[in-house]
Amino acid sequence: MSRTTLLFGLALAAACGGGENPPAGQPAATPTPPAGSALTGAGATFPNPIYSKWFDTYNKKTGVQINYQSIGSGGGIKQFTENTVDFGATDGPMKEEQLAAVQGQVLHIPTVMGAVVLTYNLPAAGATQLKLDGPTIADIFLGKITKWSDRRLTAANAGVTLPNQDIIVVHRSDGSGTSYIFTDYLSKISPEWKTKVGNSNSVNWPAGLGGKGNEGVTQQVKQSPGSIGYVELIYAISNDLPYAQVKNSAGTFIVPSLASVTAAAAGTTFEPNTDFRVSITNAAGADAYPISSFTWLLVRPDMPDEAKGKALKSFLEWMVTDEAQQMAAELHYAPLPAPVVTLVKERITTLKAGGKPIA
Secondary structure, rough: OOOEEEHHHHHHHHHHHHOOOOOOOOOOOOOOOOOOOOEEEOOOOOOOOHHHHHHHHHHHHOOOOOEEEEEOOHHHHHHHOOOOEEEEEOOOOEEEEEEEEOOOOOOOEEEEEEEEEEOOOHHOOOOOOEEEOHHHHHHOOOOOEOOOOOOOHHOOOOOOOOOOEEEEEEEEEOOHHHHHHHHHHHHHHHHHHHHHHHOOOOOOOOOEEOOOHHHHHHHHHHHHOOOOEEEHHHHHHHOOOOOOOOOOOOEEEOOOHHHHHHHHHHEEEOOOOOOOOOOOOOOOOOOOOEEEEEEEEEOOOOEHHHHHHHHHHHHHHHHOOOOHHHHHOOOOOOOOHHHHHHHHHHOOOOEEEEEOOOO
């Protein structure tokens, strides 16, 4: 099979056209797993809103109970590695040492794409959406920019009232794929960040307060005037919190949206039989939102329990249908583009249970 390149023109229209045209070429039928099957999973809070909707809908369709703990990507990787869950979930792909801990027996199955946004509590700015560039964001989280009235902020936001008020930085306190995405971006645009802090699910934050999960960061920002934090887009929207435009690699300030997240993946390539581990932060393209990412389920290529293996495979097959992916768009996640869906479906067919292909 030749190399597959994600050409997203049609997928972009599907993601942004009001929902009439979700990604094409997906099966419409709901698979029938074994009656009474139950699955357990744990991990990322970034996609928890869509996972909750999916698992509830799938349970109503099939009777399969999927119990998911939104504990952060670090916890999801840990529980997957310790074999205490049937699948994990992460926004930061497993690193080489983590892969070694499971002897490479893991598949990263992409589910949706999303945006990490800079959300803030600054009543003085009114309804105007702030504009931030990468180096400024890095210096805020490094603790070098400490006032909202800093000249770099006022220069980028002409006409906006920015008070002489302390900036309260809010970050994740737990191992977090959202942190992985955010620090991956900061490491690309700030040499100082890359050297002093780096990129990981958990880092030593130079400044600020910690919140557990996207939920915890959202609440810290909501109750702390002058604060700024990073969360998945749906958490800001559902809590009526403002979020910033961020300057991308083409020099354009971009609003996080389905369209701009999809644009961030436009140049991504995957090899056949890929494990789908790829970064799309700070992507090229005039319309790309720079803090975008895929998010993944962690799946064992050969599950020990045949019934659970069949149940998980059946869910994954449903997850990439038009029906499921359109639910993602309704919750402000970008659906998987059709070329990715094709590759994911191919990978799902390789899953085994007890050493045998799953029928």
